[in-house]
Amino acid sequence: MAKREKGKSKVTVYPDWCKGCGICVEFCPVKVLELSDQGKAVVTHEEDCIRCGFCELHCPDFAIIVKDKEEGEGNDDPSDVHSKKTKGA
Numbered sequence: 679m680a681k682r683e684k685g686k687s688k689v690t691v692y693p694d695w696c697k698g699c700g701i702c703v704e705f706c707p708v709k710v711l712e713l714s715d716q717g718k719a720v721v722t723h724e725e726d727c728i729r730c731g732f733c734e735l736h737c738p739d740f741a742i743i744v745k746d747k748e749e750g751e752g753n754d755d756p757s758d759v760h761s762k763k764t765k766g767a
Contacts, residue, residue: 687727688747693718695741702733702742711742 689710691702698717703709708726711719711733719733719741727744734742 687729689721690743691719692741695739705732705736
């Protein structure tokens with residue numbers, strides 16, 4: 679996988695879907711995510727994201743989306759994003 683430039687990624691965590699297991703925090707090699715006082719994953723250092731996708735891939739609840747900032751803001755509805763992934767779009 680090609681290494682991407684830091685600061686070019688948008689990391690979104692959907693707190694309603696996050697159960698606070700911490701898997702994403704443990705898998706992130708550059709510590710972009712932390713667990714909040716409420717026990718949910720939060721993005722704390724998005725500028726360090728290398729877009730490896732480990733957090734998104736390992737999240738058992740599909741609560742994390744990582745994309746290029748250049749992709750635009752678009753629709754951040756998690757059900758829409760994941761339905762596009764399953765359709766191959």
